[in-house]
Amino acid sequence: MTEDDGLPGAEAEELFEDAPCGYLATRLDGTIVRVNRTFEALTGFKRDDLVGTRRFQQLLAPGARIYHETHYAPLLRMQRSVREIALELVRADGSRLPALVNAIVHDETIRTIVFAAADRRSYEQELVAERRREREVAQRLQASLLAGELPEGPAFEIGVAYRPGVRTLDVGGDWYDAFALGDRGTIALVVGDVVGRGVDAAAAMGQVRSALRALASVGDGPGPVLEALDRYAARHRVGRIATVIYAELRPAERELRFACAGHPPPLVFGPEGEAAFAWEGRSLPLDAISRTGGRTDSRLTLPEGGGVVLYSDGVIERRSRPLFEGLDALAAFVATRPQERAAALASAIATALHAPEEGDDACVLVARLRRRPGAADRD
C-alpha cells in the first residue's frame, strides 16, 4: 500500500488491518508472510505465532486439510485463483472456525481472504441433514411397502427385483405386488409407478398399492378393478398420475387376465425362449385429477412352463435410444434364459438391463408356471 493508491499510508494500513474479513498473504507453499488484525481476531492467533513459522494448511481441520491438498491447492496452481471454498480452520484455542475463502496468486504470493461463515455453515448443515432425513424416511417407507411375502404354490413361482437409480437422491414411486385372491387359486400381480420422487411419491405409492389390494379382492377382473382404482384415486386425490399393470393369474388354467393403464406391456415367454409383448388391454394412465375411466382388459393363455414379466420403465428406458430398442433388448434377454427360476430371472433382468445412472428406479416381477410332470410329453 503506497501513496499511489490515492490514500494516505496510515489510512490504507488501517483499511488493511481492520478490513471486514481476515486477510493473509502466503508464499506458494503456504508459509504465512502477513496477516491482518481481523485474521488475528478471527483465529485467536497472534501474528508472531504465524508469520514465517506456519503454513496456511496447518491451520485447517483434518477434513479441510485433505480437501486443501486434493482440490484447493491444485486449483490454485492451475487457475491461479479459487473462490467460495468452504474450509474449516482451527483456532488457537482448538475451537473450529467455519470459513469461506477466496484466494488469488499474485507473483510468488497467495493472497487469501477469510470470511467467518459459522451461521451459514450450520444452516447449510441443517439443510443437508434435513434432506438426508427425508431420504431415509422415504427409503424406509418404500422398503416397508415392498417387504411383504410373495405367494407360493405348486403350480407357479414368483420372483421380484428392485434396483434404485443412482443419480438422484430420492426414492421413486415404483412398486411391485403379488397376492392371492380369494380361494380360487387366482394370484394378483402388480407393477406400478407413481410419478414423482421422495416421501410424497413413496406415500402416494403406498396408498395406491393398498387401495389396489383392497379393490382387487372384491373386483370382477382387471378392467373393473382399475376402474374402481380410478374412482378411489379421484375421490382421495392420491397418486396424481400413475401407471400400473394389474394382472390376475390362474395357474391351473394357465390363464392371465390383465389391464395396462399407461404402463409398458407385459412380456409373455415360453420355455423354449419364445417371447412376445402383449399389447392388448391398454388404457390411459391413472390420473387423480382428470378422470380417464373406461378400462379394458384382455386375456391370454400362457405357454406350458412359460411365464410373464411385469416391469417398470426403468428397465427399458435410456435417454440414448428409442423406446422400442429397450423393449427389444428385454425380449431378447428373456429369450436367452427361458428356463431360469423366477427370482433369478427377475434379478438378472434388473441387473443387466437397468441403467441406474439414468436416475430411474427399476422394478421387475416374474411369474412363471411350473411344468406339470408329463406335461412336456403332451405338447
Added chain:
Amino acid sequence: MSALARNNVVEHGPRDAPPMLFAHGFGCDQNMWCHVWPAFAADHRVVLFDQVGSGGSDAAAFDRGRYATLDGYARDVLEICAELELADVIFVGHSVSAMIGALAAAAEPERFARLVLVGPSPRYIDDDGYVGGFRHEDIEALLDSMDSNYLGWSRQMAPVIMGNEDRPELGAELTNSFCRADPEIARHFARVTFLSDNRADLDRVPTRSLVLQCSDDPIAPDAVGEYVVRHLPDATLVHLEATGHCPNLSAPEETVAAIKAFLAR
C-alpha cells in the same frame, strides 16, 4: 462402451514411441499432469485420461458395483492399455492412482515396464502398528467438506460443463472446473480411496517402481512412502524437496527430473 471415450483418453507424442500412461488421483482431472507430460512427449507416446466421474469422463459409465473398490479403477487402466494395444507401459500414477496402477500391474504384470508412484498410500487410516496418517473421523470430515463445496457443479451447471470439450480454454465463468466432478460420484470415490487397504497387494507387484515422496505431505507422510518401498519387491524411494501432495503441480521440474533419472536407469 469404448474405454477411450469413457475415460476421456487424450494422446500426445509419437505413436510408435514407448507408451507412458499418466493417471490423476482423487480431486481433479488429467490437467494435474499439464506441467509434466510435455517433458516426455518428444520421445514417448503420452496417454492421459480422466477417472470415471472426474473431468471429461462419461459419468453415465459409473457403476457402484464396478467401482466399489480400487480394482474397478485398475480394470479401467487395463482396458485403456488393451484398447490402445500398449506394451511395456510406463505408468505414472498420482495419489490414489499410484495404488490403482500397482493393482493393474499386479493383475497383468506383462503389460508394464515401469511404475512411477507419486505420493502413494496403500492405506490412509491408522491401523494396529501402521501409521496411515488419518482417523476414520477425518474421512467423514472430508466428506462433509465435499458436501459444502460443489465446485462449480450444480444441477443447472452440469449440462453446460459436460458439453464443453476444450477445458483448458474455459474462462473464469466456469471457475473450479479442473476439479469438477459429479458430487455423488466424487463422494463415492473419496470413500473408496480413503477407506481402501491395499497393503497386502504390494508384494504382488513385480514391476520395477519409483516412489516419489514429497516433504510434509499430509496425505501420504514419509512413513507411508517408506512402507510402500519396503513392501514392493523392486522399488526405490526418492525424496522430493517439494512440499504438499502435488509435486506434479508445485514442482514439475523436480518431478520430471526424478522420473527421467529413473527411466534412464
